[in-house]
Amino acid sequence: MQLSREDVLFEANRVCKNTLMETLQIEFVDFGDDFVTAKMPVTSRVHQPDGVLHGGATVALAESVGSFAAHIFLNLDEVFVRGIEITANHLKSTREGNVYAKATFIHRGRTTQLLQIRITDDNGSLISLCKLTTISLPKK
Numbered sequence: 803m804q805l806s807r808e809d810v811l812f813e814a815n816r817v818c819k820n821t822l823m824e825t826l827q828i829e830f831v832d833f834g835d836d837f838v839t840a841k842m843p844v845t846s847r848v849h850q851p852d853g854v855l856h857g858g859a860t861v862a863l864a865e866s867v868g869s870f871a872a873h874i875f876l877n878l879d880e881v882f883v884r885g886i887e888i889t890a891n892h893l894k895s896t897r898e899g900n901v902y903a904k905a906t907f908i909h910r911g912r913t914t915q916l917l918q919i920r921i922t923d924d925n926g927s928l929i930s931l932c933k934l935t936t937i938s939l940p941k942k
Contacts, residue, residue: 807833814838814870823866826859830870831902838871839904844896844923854895860930861890863903864919868934871905872915881938883915890932899924905934913938 805813814830826848832839840863842848848859865888872883902922909916914937921930 810874814874822862826862828863828866830867832904833874836875837904837906838867838874839902840867840870841900841902843900844898849897854897855901855929857890857892857930860892860901860921861888861932863901864888864890864905864921864930864932865934867903868905868917868919868932869936871907871917872934872936872938875907875910876915876938880941882941883936883938885934886914886937887935888932890930892930894923894927894929896923896929901929903932908933 810833811830818824818828826842828840828842830838830840842863844855848856850856865885869885876883903919905917905919907915908918914935917934919932919934920928923929
């Protein structure tokens with residue numbers, strides 16, 4: 803059965819209850835044939851002491867949306883997915899508004915996947931560029 807865009811987003815947000823994603827107020831907001839997008843508000847909750855977005859919160863957002871993309875686009879009846887490496891280049895700081903993470907595949911192999919996650923602000927400016935490697939392991 804093919805799920806609608808709305809069904810996928812509803813389920814993604816539902817399973818985030820009582821997790822780090824809920825703590826950081828991460829919300830999945832868009833989904834397409836080859837991407838997933840989530841947003842996170844930039845408030846004091848995700849600031850570092852000098853009042854700008856904390857790099858760790860940015861990476862948590864990136865890994866959340868990248869891992870979810872891997873889950874959506876792979877056959878979870880046969881495999882489970884785990885992140886094995888993430889890298890982040892923080893290019894610009896931000897103090898308020900929202901940041902958006904859009905995950906797309908660079909490589910979608912049977913065993914490993916490589917995703918690019920672009921973190922942008924409300925104006926579309928690039929805040930961070932991340933890469934996430936995931937592995938698909940058989941459920942046997």
